[in-house]
Amino acid sequence: MFPIKREAGISGLNECPNCRSKLIGDTEKGEVLCPRCGFVAIDQSVDVTPEWKSMDFEERSKRMRVGMPSTLSLHDQGLSTDISADNRDAHGKFLDSYNRQSAQQMKKWQRRIRTSSSPERSLAVALAKISEAADVLRLPSPIVEDASLIFRKSAKQAVSKSKSISGMAAASLYLACRRANVNRSLKEIAKAAGMQSRAAAKYYRLLISEMESNYVPPPTVQKYISKLVNKEKINTRIERLALELAERANESDISSGKTPAGLAAAYVYIASVMCGEHIPQREIAEFAEVTEVTVRNRCREILENFTIRQKLRPQTA
DNA sequence: ATGGTTTTTACTGCGTC
DNA sequence: GACGCGGTAAAAACCAT
Numbered sequence: 503m504f505p506i507k508r509e510a511g512i513s514g515l516n517e518c519p520n521c522r523s524k525l526i527g528d529t530e531k532g533e534v535l536c537p538r539c540g541f542v543a544i545d546q547s548v549d550v551t552p553e554w555k556s557m558d559f560e561e562r563s564k565r566m567r568v569g570m571p572s573t574l575s576l577h578d579q580g581l582s583t584d585i586s587a588d589n590r591d592a593h594g595k596f597l598d599s600y601n602r603q604s605a606q607q608m609k610k611w612q613r614r615i616r617t618s619s620s621p622e623r624s625l626a627v628a629l630a631k632i633s634e635a636a637d638v639l640r641l642p643s644p645i646v647e648d649a650s651l652i653f654r655k656s657a658k659q660a661v662s663k664s665k666s667i668s669g670m671a672a673a674s675l676y677l678a679c680r681r682a683n684v685n686r687s688l689k690e691i692a693k694a695a696g697m698q699s700r701a702a703a704k705y706y707r708l709l710i711s712e713m714e715s716n717y718v719p720p721p722t723v724q725k726y727i728s729k730l731v732n733k734e735k736i737n738t739r740i741e742r743l744a745l746e747l748a749e750r751a752n753e754s755d756i757s758s759g760k761t762p763a764g765l766a767a768a769y770v771y772i773a774s775v776m777c778g779e780h781i782p783q784r785e786i787a788e789f790a791e792v793t794e795v796t797v798r799n800r801c802r803e804i805l806e807n808f809t810i811r812q813k814l815r816p817q818t819a
Numbered sequence: 820a821t822g823g824t825t826t827t828t829a830c831t832g833c834g835t836c
Numbered sequence: 837g838a839c840g841c842g843g844t845a846a847a848a849a850c851c852a853t
Binding site: 760761793 | 824825826827828
Binding site for chain 1: 839840841842843849850851
């Protein structure tokens with residue numbers, strides 16, 4: 503038996519963060535990893551390929567089964583069986599009264615058993631929460647899968663023991679976004695999960711301190727700028743300029759400890775002024791989810807530390 | 820717990836349209 | 837006068853110790 507290779511899709515991560523080579527999935531070990539440096543993006547993923555081999559179409563179609571692929575976002579991975587509700591036997595005939603009664607009993611018990619134990623129940627609730635929040639934020643399903651996996655792991659390691667379920671769900675979703683390079687602030691996710699961002703931050707810290715072995719770098723200021731620009735459909739000229747400014751300023755000492763969002767807002771603001779479009783601070787601050795004061799302070803620091811003035815002239819072209 | 824840093828809240832004054 | 841902007845003080849939040 504040789505390992506079956508497939509494209510990495512489940513994590514939402516396609517590229518190794520260390521060496522940037524394409525990640526591959528090893529379904530035998532249930533891992534998604536980097537072939538060059540051995541970075542493991544995901545382990546314990548579910549093998550979704552068939553367990554059989556087929557030589558031709560006929561054989562394949564005989565062995566083909568129906569049903570949805572298994573998913574980590576349902577507490578039983580979508581693998582449980584439902585007893586149908588229409589009270590018929592395997593031949594399509596209606597059950598007699600005795601069998602009908604016993605079928606009803608079985609249905610009732612199956613329902614109970616499926617989410618019987620407490621961990622099972624909270625898992626179900628949490629995964630529902632993740633899906634719901636992801637739905638609100640229009641996040642793609644690979645992220646939901648990854649978030650579900652993260653939550654499962656945290657539950658396994660008892661990180662989430664006696665913690666708020668929605669808190670851990672939000673934290674898992676946020677980490678999944680970070681891993682997949684999807685720029686969603688913790689604030690947004692907390693809001694979608696119906697909780698305070700302050701609380702969500704606490705759970706996120708807990709989550710990474712307890713279980714994240716490989717460090718996920720925070721989004722760059724450039725990412726924030728792009729997000730800000732996309733969100734408000736700001737002229738791409740401004741975006742390019744803001745990105746250039748950010749790159750030239752190179753963040754040396756003004757950025758440490760400051761929220762990247764505020765810095766990004768400041769760059770976009772400066773760029774907008776330089777382009778002659780002049781977006782009010784008020785608006786930019788709102789879009790970036792920071793205060794005007796913060797925008798002003800960042801602006802002041804940027805303008806103090808770097809002589810951008812030389813750039814003021816040519817942009818009129 | 821505490822202290823230092825950063826962000827927010829709230830308010831004021833200035834210049835311009 | 838409304839608006840955008842700059843500044844400040846105090847409260848709140850955050851982070852490392």
